[in-house]
Amino acid sequence: MSKHLSLLDATQPPHRVTHRVTAIAGDGIGPEVMAAARRVLDAAGVSIAWEDAEAGGAAFARGVVSGVPSETIASIARTRVLFKGPLETPVGHGGKSANVTLRKLFETFANVRPVREIPGVPTRFSGSGVDLVVVRENVEDLYAGIEHMQTPEVAQCLKLISRKGCEKIVRLAFELARAEGRTRVHCATKANIMKLTEGLMKKVFEEIATDYPEIEAKHIIIDNCAHQLVMKPQQFQVIVTTNLNGDILSDLCSGLIGGLGFSPSVNLGHDVAIFEPVHGSAPDIAGQDKANPTAMILSGAILLRHLGEMEAAIRVENAVLATLEEGAARTPDMAAGGPSVGTRAYTEAVIAHLGCAPKDHAARAAAPLRIPARMAGASMRPAPARAAIGVDVFIESESEPEAIGSALAALAVGHGFELKMISNRGTQVYPARDAETDCVNHWRCRFLATSRAADIPARTLARLLEAIEVAGWRWMHIEKLQEFDGVPAYTRAQGED
Ligand code: NAD
DSSP, X not given: OEEOOGGGGOSSOSSOOEEXXXXXXXXXXXXXXXXXXXXXXXXXXXXXXXXXXXOSHHHHHTTOTTSSOHHHHHHHHHHOEEEEOOOOOOSSSSSOOHHHHHHHHTTOOEEEEEEEOXXXXXXXXXXXXXXXXXXXXXXXXXXXXXXXXXXXXXXXXXXXXXXXXXXXHHHHHHHXXXXXXXXXXXXXXXXXXXXXXXXXXXXHHHHHHTTOTTSXXXXXXXXXXXXXXXXXXXXXXXXXXXXXXXXXXXXXXXXXXXXXXXXXXXXXXXXXXXXXXXXXXXXXXXXXXXXOOHHHHHHHHHHHHHXXXXXXXXXXXXXXXXXXHHOSSOOHHHXXXXXXXXXXXXXXXXXXXXXXXXXXXXXXXXOOOOOOOOOOSSOOSOOXXXXXXXXXXXXXXXXXXXXXXXXXXXXHTTTTEXXXXXXXXXXXXXXXXXXXXXXXXXXXXXXXXXXEESSOOHHHHHHHHHHHHHTTOEEEEXXXXXXXXXXXXXXXXXXXX
């Protein structure tokens, strides 16, 4: 092992400040990896006054519906820094995820996941120079959690993307690139299909990129991004993306460097930062001294950077990398069936390597990413000229499209509307098209107002809805069709003129 020289060999920072940090050990392997990480941070000579708090499984078990007790919220509000292990979430049933609750409560709008090739951890990408950061929007998109069963057979989840949300995450991605001396930022979206939601992220990315002329800004379609990450990962330095895309891509990226056990992350907001490993609670190996604590320890190193403890952060990161490069201490997930050590022994090995550095993968000495400045509340953009030109009415029916269409077309006349078309699962089915659509009992009926105005009065809409209802059609949802500065603020159905 090669010794790191200079200041990094000092065992104590010159000015020892005590930092207050809330710690949630979490579920499953959480307590084991948390204990490991805290041992390493303490051994690195950083003084942290931990406020131990609870969330997840234990909180759900004692009836806290959100999974996050009020004492925990109070502690985080006080310390503004949370170090947390994984929390269990009921899948497909039960309450909300405690993780998502924490992210939303403290508006940690950015999930930042650095992914860098690790010496001594062979993967099929070893030697390709993977060194990138995924910057994922963390609170909007489909994770706004607005879901409805619109009919007993058809579910809907609203994908909400705001200009403000895009501006915050895109700016953070460029700032991170600048802080770390990186020269390229990719924005990965599905703007070719979701032109308004994913398209907004792309548009904002292209606008903000002009403020960072020294950084190459490239848009890439998300599916190609996944493909390119596997084919040629070294082309990526920073990838900024929407929430669901980022969730999937960042796990893929963890796979490039050896798996979830090696991936740290931070959830960053204006007031609070949450540091956590990417992996879950791994119930299959919990309590067996088998967990790989690397991701948790590296999350701790990012936490130290955030606290301004740069030297200690680099010492911890280098100690982990040197331990892995040496290869004598490997937890079972790294050992591929060969000899392995437990979580505790691996942790002791990392501590023994404090002051060492790997041969060629030394930790980045770049400036830490600061919590971004809050943007002014109101948009400075001029208000657009608006027009409401119609309404989509969603109805539930077992009838055929022709029957629904002819009835609603007749009904629209006399209520200030014409029926433009009906779509089923996004494809126009009335007036009939060539497409073979396997229809379900959920119909979007597009009515255009016969006269143009800035808005459609509520009573006009109410009269239309009443007529629909009286004629025996069950409606469950409406959506105004607007234009901003003459540009339609809605998309056409597949096959719609
Ligand atoms: P998981 O990450 O817990 O486990 C997936 C696989 O990876 C398992 O085989 C596990 O043994 C292994 N693994 C994960 N971390 C490891 C480590 N540090 N060392 C060695 N092996 C490791 O994913 P899952 O099984 O899909 O989820 C289990 C629970 O964790 C669920 O309740 C889920 O909601 C929760 N979860 C929480 C978070 C979080 O708190 N941020 C993230 C993901 C999943």
